[in-house]
Amino acid sequence: MLLRLAWATLTRHRSRTLLAILGVAVSAAMLLDMVMLSSGMRASFRTLLLSRGFQLRLAPKGTLPFDTDATIPDASGVMRVLRTIPGVTTVSPVLGGQLHIVRGARTIAATALGVDPAVQGDYEITQGRAPASPLELVASDDFLRASGARIGDTLSAASGYDAQLRSFSGQRVLTIVGRAHFLYMPAEQRAVAIPLATLQQMQPGPATQNRDHVSLFMVKAREGEPVDSVLRRIETALPRVSAISTETAMRQVDERLSYFRQLALILGAVSLAVGFLLVTTLVTVSVNERLGEIVVMRAIGVARGRIVLQIVIEGIAIMVSGALGGLGLGLVTARYLNSILASFPGLPAAIDFFLFEPHDAWFALGLLTVAGILAGIYPSWRGASLPIAVTLREEAVG
Amino acid sequence: MSDVVMKASDLRREYHMGGELVRAVRGVTLEIARGDYVAIVGPSGCGKSTLLNLLGGIDRPTTGSVTIEGSRIDQLSDAAATRFRLHHIGFVFQRFYLMPALTAIENIELPMAEAKIPRDKRVRRGRELLAYVGLEARYGHRPAQLSGGEQQRVAIARALANKPQLLLADEPTGELDAKTGTEMIELLAQVNRDGTTIVVVTHDEDLAGAAHRVVHMRDGVVVDDRRQR
Amino acid sequence: MLAALLIAAFSQSIDSTPPPRPPRTVAIDERLAADAGIHVGDRLLLTPTPGGDVGSAGSGDSVIVSALVRRRADPSEVARAEYRVRMHLDELQALIGYGDRVDRFAVSARGTAGTDSALRRINDAAFGFRAYRSRDIAVETSRTFLVVSRFHRAIGVITIVASAIFLLCIMLLKVDERRRDVAALRLMGISARSIVRSVMVEAALVAVVGSAVGVGLGWLSSQIINWHYRGVYRTPLAFAVVTPGIVLLAVSLSLALGLIAGFVAAQRLVHMSPLELLSGRREERSPAAAATAG
Numbered sequence: 020m021l022l023r024l025a026w027a028t029l030t031r032h033r034s035r036t037l038l039a040i041l042g043v044a045v046s047a048a049m050l051l052d053m054v055m056l057s058s059g060m061r062a063s064f065r066t067l068l069l070s071r072g073f074q075l076r077l078a079p080k081g082t083l084p085f086d087t088d089a090t091i092p093d094a095s096g097v098m099r100v101l102r103t104i105p106g107v108t109t110v111s112p113v114l115g116g117q118l119h120i121v122r123g124a125r126t127i128a129a130t131a132l133g134v135d136p137a138v139q140g141d142y143e144i145t146q147g148r149a150p151a152s153p154l155e156l157v158a159s160d161d162f163l164r165a166s167g168a169r170i171g172d173t174l175s176a177a178s179g180y181d182a183q184l185r186s187f188s189g190q191r192v193l194t195i196v197g198r199a200h201f202l203y204m205p206a207e208q209r210a211v212a213i214p215l216a217t218l219q220q221m222q223p224g225p226a227t228q229n230r231d232h233v234s235l236f237m238v239k240a241r242e243g244e245p246v247d248s249v250l251r252r253i254e255t256a257l258p259r260v261s262a263i264s265t266e267t268a269m270r271q272v273d274e275r276l277s278y279f280r281q282l283a284l285i286l287g288a289v290s291l292a293v294g295f296l297l298v299t300t301l302v303t304v305s306v307n308e309r310l311g312e313i314v315v316m317r318a319i320g321v322a323r324g325r326i327v328l329q330i331v332i333e334g335i336a337i338m339v340s341g342a343l344g345g346l347g348l349g350l351v352t353a354r355y356l357n358s359i360l361a362s363f364p365g366l367p368a369a370i371d372f373f374l375f376e377p378h379d380a381w382f383a384l385g386l387l388t389v390a391g392i393l394a395g396i397y398p399s400w401r402g403a404s405l406p407i408a409v410t411l412r413e414e415a416v417g
Numbered sequence: 418m419s420d421v422v423m424k425a426s427d428l429r430r431e432y433h434m435g436g437e438l439v440r441a442v443r444g445v446t447l448e449i450a451r452g453d454y455v456a457i458v459g460p461s462g463c464g465k466s467t468l469l470n471l472l473g474g475i476d477r478p479t480t481g482s483v484t485i486e487g488s489r490i491d492q493l494s495d496a497a498a499t500r501f502r503l504h505h506i507g508f509v510f511q512r513f514y515l516m517p518a519l520t521a522i523e524n525i526e527l528p529m530a531e532a533k534i535p536r537d538k539r540v541r542r543g544r545e546l547l548a549y550v551g552l553e554a555r556y557g558h559r560p561a562q563l564s565g566g567e568q569q570r571v572a573i574a575r576a577l578a579n580k581p582q583l584l585l586a587d588e589p590t591g592e593l594d595a596k597t598g599t600e601m602i603e604l605l606a607q608v609n610r611d612g613t614t615i616v617v618v619t620h621d622e623d624l625a626g627a628a629h630r631v632v633h634m635r636d637g638v639v640v641d642d643r644r645q646r
Numbered sequence: 647m648l649a650a651l652l653i654a655a656f657s658q659s660i661d662s663t664p665p666p667r668p669p670r671t672v673a674i675d676e677r678l679a680a681d682a683g684i685h686v687g688d689r690l691l692l693t694p695t696p697g698g699d700v701g702s703a704g705s706g707d708s709v710i711v712s713a714l715v716r717r718r719a720d721p722s723e724v725a726r727a728e729y730r731v732r733m734h735l736d737e738l739q740a741l742i743g744y745g746d747r748v749d750r751f752a753v754s755a756r757g758t759a760g761t762d763s764a765l766r767r768i769n770d771a772a773f774g775f776r777a778y779r780s781r782d783i784a785v786e787t788s789r790t791f792l793v794v795s796r797f798h799r800a801i802g803v804i805t806i807v808a809s810a811i812f813l814l815c816i817m818l819l820k821v822d823e824r825r826r827d828v829a830a831l832r833l834m835g836i837s838a839r840s841i842v843r844s845v846m847v848e849a850a851l852v853a854v855v856g857s858a859v860g861v862g863l864g865w866l867s868s869q870i871i872n873w874h875y876r877g878v879y880r881t882p883l884a885f886a887v888v889t890p891g892i893v894l895l896a897v898s899l900s901l902a903l904g905l906i907a908g909f910v911a912a913q914r915l916v917h918m919s920p921l922e923l924l925s926g927r928r929e930e931r932s933p934a935a936a937a938t939a940g
Contacts, residue, residue: 020523020530027518034914035818042811049804277878286801290808297812304819315514318475319575320503321531322496352804359796364789408467408476411510 021325025332028305036337039301043341043387044348046294051349051383052356052373053287057280059374064272067369068265070202071140073111073237074246076268077101077253077260083271084263085115090232091260100256101238106249109239111138114218114232118211119187120166121175127166129158129209131178132201133218133233140202140237142212146170147197153217157197162209170195176211179223189221206361206368236260279360279372291390294338298394302334306402311414314407323403330399331392338391342384349383350375422582422614423449423472428481430467441467442478443637449616451582454609456628457618464637465618466587472616473506473585474498486582503532507576507613511588513568515560521571522547522556528578546574550604566597573604577613584608586617590624602627670737671712677880678729679714686711692731694742707741709733719883753777810903817849817904817911829920838916845912846905853904857897864888864896 029036077097079089091097094112101110114133119126132141136149142157147170150156156176158168168174173194177187193213201210219230240249246264253262273280306313316326353373360372430442441464449455457465470476472483474490483491490501502508515524525543534542547553550570552563560568569589576584589605590598602624609615617624625631626645633641672692674684684690693706717730739745755764761779768777821828828841868886875885 020527023523024516024519024527027516027523031518032822035815035822038811038815038818042808042815045804045808045811049801049808278875281874293808293812297815300816300819304823308823311512311514312516315508315510316516316527317499318473318502318508319528320499320501320506320579321527322499325531352800356797356800359800360793362789363793406476408470411470411475412466414512 021329022332025329025336028309029333029336032305035301039297039337040341040344042297043294043338044344046290046297047342047345047383047387048349048352049290049345050287050294050386051345051380052353053283053290054379054383055349055353055373055375056356057283057287058376058379060276060279060370060372061269061273062376063369063371063374065265065269067202067367068268071237072239073109073140074240074265075238075250075253076263077236077238077257078234078263080259080261082261083268084235090114090234091236092229092232094231094233094236097233097236097257097260101236101253104249104252104256106241106244106252107238108241109138111135111140111237112215112233113139113141113235113237114215115234116178116218116222118221119177119180120162120211121177121187122166122168126180127162127209129162129211130204131176131218132210132212133215134212135215136212139212142199142201142210144197145200147195150196150212150214153214154191154193155196156193156211156213157199158195158212159199159201159204159208159210161207162211163195163198165209168195170198176221178218178221188223191217191221193217202369203367205365208368238262291386294341294387295390295394298334298337298391299398301337302330302395303398305333306330306398310402310405310410313402314405314410314414317403318407318411323400326403327396327399330402331395334395335388335391338387338394339384342387345383346380420450421448422451422453422486423447423616424482424484425468425472426482426484428468428471428483429479430464430471430476431479440637442471444481445634445637445639447472447632447639447642449583449614451614452609452612454606454615454627454629455617455632456625456630457616457632457634458620458625459634459640461620463634465634468634469585469587469616469618473508474502475508503528504579505581505583507579507581507584509569509572509576509584509586509589511591513560513565513572513592515568515571515575517560520557520559521552521563521574524560524571525575525578528575532579534579542578543574546577547571549577550574564597565593566600569593569597569601570604573601573608577608582614584613584615586615586619588619588621589617590619590621599623670707670709670733672709673713673715673732674711675717675730675732676714677717678731679711681729684711686714692733692741707737719881752780806899806903809900810907813849813853813900813903814907814910816852817845817907818914820848821845821911821915825915828915832920841916842909842912845915846908849904849908849911850901853900853907854897856904857900860900861888861893861896864892 076084077091078084078086079091082089094114098110098112101107112133112135116131116133118129118131120129132139134141136151139149144157147157156174158166163169166174171194173192176191176193178189180187199212201208201212204210215233219232222230238249238253240246250262250264253260313326317323353375357371357373361368361370425445425447428442428445428447429440431438431440433439443464445464445468457468459465467476471478471491472485474483474485474493478491481491482489485501486505488501490498493501515521516527519527522540522543525546526539529539529542530536544553544556547556550573552567552570552574555563555567555571560571563571569592573584573589576586584605586605590601593601598621602621605615605617605624606627615628617628619625628645630642630644632639672690674690678684688711690709690711691706692709715730715732733741735748739747753764753768755761765777765779831841832838865888868888871886872884876882
């Protein structure tokens with residue numbers, strides 16, 4: 020009967036109830052988006068970092084991977100040391116650079132990764148195969164689109180361009196053997212990957228210069244081996260590199276993108292407050308309209324707690340209906356907002372700012388339900404606690 | 418059980434309004450026998466509605482006591498008084514005060530649901546009561562779809578839902594036209610004949626005329642109390 | 647660090663005059679000085695590679711801190727906790743083995759016409775490089791802000807939708823509350839137009855007062871946001887600014903929404919007869935019941 024009365028009361032003012040549900044739905048959508056935003060970035064970045072199983076990254080001392088142009092010298096020596104460290108199972112060296120690809124009269128600049136194709140963790144082959152010989156490369160969709168090249172084509176690539184002499188240096192003829200999805204590259208990045216030794220040899224500078232350097236090592240620790248212990252062993256054995264665990268990288272990302280988390284917190288709180296205010300207003304007005312009914316229910320013997328419960332159920336019903344509607348709306352707006360933030364410069368395209376996880380929806384729903392309960396409690400308690408005789412007299416006059 | 422269903426002793430009710438002390442009821446003592454039909458009459462502002470509220474436990478006396486079926490309802494907690502009203506007292510108001518969102522039968526079911534009566538029994542009794550007040554065909558109608566007289570009949574059915582010993586009615590014909598008022602008077606008389614003690618506050622001479630006993634009030638005190646039949 | 651060194655050097659390259667040697671001197675930014683506990687007069691070792699030693703290949707340079715500089719508030723550097731060292735171009739070129747090369751030149755010209763003509767003439771004579779207008783480069787480098795600004799705009803649109811619904815809901819509640827008053831006015835002969843006008847005036851007042859309170863809250867929160875983020879990012883930049891334009895937009899938008907909400911709500915009232923308003927029976931009463939009721 021309690022539920023029936025709550026339902027009947029809500030359906031009695033359909034347009035009012037529908038508007039309130041719609042208002043709560045928009046607030047709920049915003050709240051869900053903000054909950055997704057606050058946790059999505061971290062979860063998405065963590066998934067990305069661990070997607071190929073490398074838990075550690077080694078960068079030049081005091082830097083973050085690819086944050087500067089600095090490189091780790093004596094890469095072969097470092098590799099040898101790394102392989103002797105207990106707990107290290109796979110080491111993937113990566114050198115970052117720029118290549119100029121000559122296509123007819125045009126020159127296309129591309130980000131180049133020098134990798135060991137057998138152990139690399141930077142890309143996934145989507146078509147063709149990985150480079151098997153020094154003069155083969157795999158390229159990103161954007162590169163292939165921009166250059167008009169196809170798998171099997173040969174390209175003239177250079178690592179340097181002397182503006183004064185208008186000549187290329189470190190030139191090689193490379194064959195495209197595959198199409199790849201580069202995991203850590205921003206959207207619309209023209210990227211290629213070639214064997215590490217080839218890219219090292221293409222680097223500009225005198226022939227005698229030592230080119231045995233890399234930008235980064237990615238390291239896999241043995242399963243069951245605590246990553247922190249491996250990290251400490253690496254730092255002891257190689258004092259001139261910074262070993263960065265996934266957690267450290269996450270902290271760095273947190274720091275750089277703290278704005279979005281804080282914005283999510285503020286906007287989430289505002290959305291919740293708006294939903295709460297909306298339902299409080301509605302319940303308060305509804306209680307004021309029904310003071311006569313409420314005191315008569317008390318007069319005929321309905322307990323105060325039951326009346327409060329019935330009104331609170333109305334508040335919860337609006338909140339929960341709004342929240343369920345808001346779930347769909349939230350997912351749609353999250354996709355739209357994500358498409359805006361996906362073009363954030365310098366971030367891997369695979370990062371989702373708004374990552375939906377069921378616990379986010381439960382969390383938002385829980386918050387809204389609590390808000391619905393709180394929104395209903397005060398006005399209903401006030402209404403149910405009014406002196407019956409006085410209120411009836413006033414209602415009769417009013 | 419005693420023949421006296423309700424006893425009020427030296428009831429007084431004072432309250433402040435606009436900075437002035439109002440003595441609405443000033444020492445009323447009253448005994449109401451089981452099965453009696455009592456009308457409280459008097460000019461506006463004489464304290465008769467306040468007295469009815471005190472007798473029904475929806476207002477508390479400043480001093481004095483109200484005993485119904487051996488229970489001092491003026492000493493009960495708010496929750497206990499509410500529970501007591503649910504089982505022992507039925508209320509009928511001048512403005513009907515049905516729940517507008519509920520249908521006629523649902524309005525009658527409301528106090529039964531509160532008393533934890535199973536749904537099938539509630540529906541059965543609800544239909545019986547609707548038939549009793551002559552509205553069996555209107556069980557699915559909402560208050561706004563009923564006339565004033567019909568609404569008051571539903572209100573009487575609701576008041577009788579938990580088979581109370583006492584029915585208190587405040588101006589039950591106050592919002593009705595003469596013809597409907599007469600029908601209401603007949604219905605209340607029928608309810609009384611079927612065993613329910615009735616106390617009614619009214620300006621309506623016809624309604625007062627139907628009661629067994631008429632209590633006249635003026636300025637918060639009983640000035641006349643006489644049995645008519 | 648290396649990139650930072652480069653940028654610092656080139657931004658000063660045009661005006662710098664050769665420093666007295668020895669000793670070599672550098673200026674460092676206040677943030678680095680504070681974090682590393684460096685003071686003017688301290689001797690530092692600069693190396694192009696992490697952990698590099700003086701005297702080894704790609705050797706480092708021993709320098710004295712001659713000045714602390716306060717970096718300009720640059721939005722594009724806000725989230726990057728980088729340090730800056732400013733040194734003389736030739737010393738940096740020698741330190742990092744860059745040869746006689748620079749990444750870019752900054753050129754100043756007189757007025758817009760001067761800039762246009764300088765740009766044209768440089769590009770005509772350019773041999774292996776190209777001149778760009780600073781403003782064009784700024785647009786290119788401010789993509790982050792464009793993205794953030796688009797994001798904020800999208801959030802703003804959602805907020806406006808929510809506000810519009812909220813306002814409409816409040817106005818419906820208000821007119822529902824006043825059904826009886828309006829019925830009485832209608833019975834007294836007050837026209838529907840007057841009632842609509844009065845409801846709209848009320849809605850406009852609610853919207854204006856609400857937006858005034860909102861502007862106040864917005865100003866207060868902008869102060870808190872600026873205080874917070876200036877601390878977090880150690881910059882004098884303003885992150886949230888309440889401008890007259892924003893105030894005008896907020897108030898006029900609320901007013902427009904308020905008037906629309908008021909109009910919609912008022913239409914509900916005036917399209918019901920006074921008797922319907924008094925009884926509140928419009929929604930509930932079916933024709934069959936209406937025939938028998940009353």
